[in-house]
Each structure stands twice: as C-alpha cells, then as structure tokens.
Amino acid sequence: MSGLRRRFTVPQRLLHWLMAICILAMLFIGVGMVSTVTPKYLALVSIHKLLGIAILALALLRLAVRLAYGAPPLPIDLPEPMRLAARLSHYALYSLMIGMPLIGWGMLSAAAYPVVLAGGAHLPAILPPSDRLHALLWDAHVYLAFVFFALILLHVAAALFHALIRHDGVFEAMASVSTDDRVAPSE
C-alpha cells in the first residue's frame, strides 16, 4: 500500500525539515554551551532543554507517521550495501532523535536538578538521584551527540550523492516541495 509512493507524504516532509533545523540547532547549542562560562551559557542551556523536549515530542509524532505511511521504495538498482546503510542509518537516527532527549532528561533527574523549561513548565524526574547513573548518562549524552552529528553529515552526504550523482529520485522523495504525493502508477 504505502510502499508505492514516490515521495514521502507532506506531513513527513514537513516534520523532516522542521526537525532538521531543530536538531542541528540543538547540536550546535549543545557543544557551544558546554564550552563557555559567559552569561550566554544560561540562555543556551534554557533553549537546549526546551528544544530537547520539543524534539522528543516531534520525534514520537514522526515515528507514528512513519509507521502509518511508511517510506517510498528505494530504487531497484541501488546496491545492497547502500540499501543496508540507508536502513541502518534511519534506525540510528530515529533512536537518537528519541533517545538523546530522554538521556538528557534522565541525566538531569539523576543529578537531582529541577527540570524546569523556559516558560516555567516543571517536568518530573524520570530517574532517582544517583551519581553513577548521572555519570553514565552524561557520558552517553556527550558521545552520542558527536555520533549524531557524524550520522547527520553522512546522511547529508548520502542525500547529495543521490541528488547530484545518482539522480535516482531518492533526494526528491524528501526534498520536493510538491504537495502531490499520490501513489505513483506502477512501473
């Protein structure tokens, strides 16, 4: 049913590009804030927390939409290793989109910091206070952030490879601005 679309559905494309902006901003804010002691630090941390929860909510919505609509099929002539890479990188990206905010939230909970978002919303602790848990989650948050950024670079490189070199429609499946996402006639 859903496998025959040429493009991702409009909600999927909207979510993808909105989240692309959020996640890139998030990663840059993250590495920026932990490397400064200026008053910017507080503003950046505050944005980081709010954006993190927004990304978590969007990622869960996106996962639901993906499960409902699926993804357009990859080109038939795409070599098997590239298919595998595409599939695995998507699993990894979804895991990080959902996992990173939860790790950050858990890390603050384990450190017994109040989790207060800009605007005043107070989130409950999702883990009990624990120094060891905090240390573990903090390491995970830092290293996975670099993994996440590396994966995004790989994702961008692959997208451009499809767009500029293979010209196989994979890039357009997500980048098209057309609202016409009807099922393609069978080939």
Add this chain to the structure above:
Amino acid sequence: MPQPGRPPMRSVLGSFVLIAAVVGASAAAFAYTAGWFSPQRLTPDKMVDAFRPAGGVPLGHRKNHAKGICFTGIFEANGAGSALSRAQVFTRGQYPAVGRFNLATNDPNAPDATVRVRGMGLRIATPDGQEWRTAMIDAPFFAVSTPQAFYDLLLASARKDPTAMKTFAAAHPEIAAFGAWAKSAPWTGSYAEARFNSLDSFIFVDNSGAAHAVRWSLLPAAPPVPISPDELAKRGPDFLAQEITERVHKAPQHWTMVVTVANAGDPTADPTKAWPEDRRTVAVGTLTVQQIEPEPDGPCRDINFDPTVLPRGIRTSDDPFPAARSATYAKSYDRRTAEAADYPHTTPGAKP
C-alpha cells in the same frame, strides 16, 4: 526517477567535491562552535582544571569548597519577602532546607586553620516544586570583578613565581580590598558564628512584575567569638566539623536571612563592589539548622549548589558570576560523579 546513462566524469568529480565541501564546512562550523579553534576561550573545563591541586585531584570530591559537612533544617519565612519577590519561599511558612558548611579549598583534608574563606551551600524546596539554591561565603565582597579575572587569579596563585601574584594585583587593583579583609577580619571557631553572603546580585520580581536588584546574607544568631588561626590550629584540623556537630546536637542554630535592596545606580554587575551600608534591608525569614550529618553519606553530597537554580520570582542579574559558576559547578559535578567509585564512603556501597 532513475535516469538512463551515466553523467559525464567531470560533473561527477565536481559533485563529489561539492559534497565534500558541504560536509567539511559543516564539521568545521561545529568544531568552531565547540571552541576547538579558540584555545583562548575560557571554558568550564579550564576553570575546573585551574582548581587542580599540585598533589593531584582528590577523586570524587568537589573541585573547590572540597571540605564540608552536611546539614538539614528549616527555612521559616516571615512573609516580608513577598513584597519583593513572588517566589513561594517568601510566603509565610516553613520549608525544608538542606545545606553544607564548607571551606573554600580544593583539598578535602585541609586543616581548618589554613583556609581563610568559609561557605554555605543551601537548598530550600517549596511545595510548588520549585527550589532555591545558593552558595554563599563569609567574605563581605568578592576578590575580583569578572570570571576571567578569577581564572587568572587561580593561575597566578598556583604559580611558584612570587612575582605572578604581584603582577596580577597590579592588573586587578580591586583585589587589594579582599586582601585587606583576609588579613584583618577576625577568625571564629564555629560555622555557627559566620555571616554568609550571596555577594552576587540577583533580581527579585514581585507580584506586580516589578524587578528589584538584591543581594542576601544569612546573619548568625550566635555572637562571633574571635580566635586566632593559631588557636584554631591547636584545636585540631577538623575542629569546625566537630564543633558544629556538637553545637547543633545541643541546640538548633539560627541565621536570619536579610535581603539588601539596591538603589538605582548601585553596581549589580560587580561583586567586588559592596553597596553602601544605608541600603534598605528586609529580614525575610530564619534558617534553623537542626541536624548535622557527615558528608560521605549525607544528603548534601550529591547536590550541586548551582546559584542559578532559582524559583520563579528570582532571576539572575547582569552579574556575570552566577552563569560562570553554574557552568563551572556543572563541570565539577560531572567530574566528581564520574569519579564516584573513588569517593571514600564511610560504608562502602552504603549509597548508590
């Protein structure tokens, strides 16, 4: 739509170059943001490193104010603070407090008489789920005006070269007043006799939304009894912890929390500049310390007394220190929790 045929070789090469440029520029922007191209940037890591003792890092301990003891008690608000801030902590009532008396040293085993500055970390929780964390010291004003100057001070004081401090003092004349205080202020033999000051300025926001620049202090109920550092040294290296334990065991100890309100034009961005004595002060409540607990298994050990953890109704001002302290304390916290396995607990495994 797969396109038949292969694109010409030159365009493929150009495309690869373009892709590499996009990826390379993105990675470079990321590295730049992370400060990898800015070795002079003052980072939390550098700040924490500057506290490293010559003899090696005491694993699992706070990187500064390393020696301390926990307390629990009550903050009883008298309601007067509500005129200045809408934070629930100022509404008449009793709120649980956890804190830590400490010495401003990077050595958790430093003898008491070798440490000039004493501090108190305090966390007050209110039923609305908010928290007020503050870390105060007994000096009446801070030593330097900016976080960068504080970092330079740490570096200068760690150097063997005797001219390093002279050079620093020449560049930062504001430190002279602190030096004079350190030399002349009387020592006492008890944490209970110390006045603890926020030094940094914060903004209280009242119910009408009006902002008030303030600093706060905890004034001890116990009258200070001056003693010389030599006399304190004779009483033992850990006298302050023993003394406060015994004193609180006999009777709870009290401090009055006094908020000082700035006049328009008073310096709020510089904690070396004390405000004139005649500024309006409001006594907002009483801290009662009811119980002392050793740090290793005490309730304060794993609390980061980050001075930017503030309830609604209190926010940071243009004072640059709270942000710098928040960033640095978080780094110290990250490091010491990562070293948790090496922290000398009294009972191994007693605390997760």
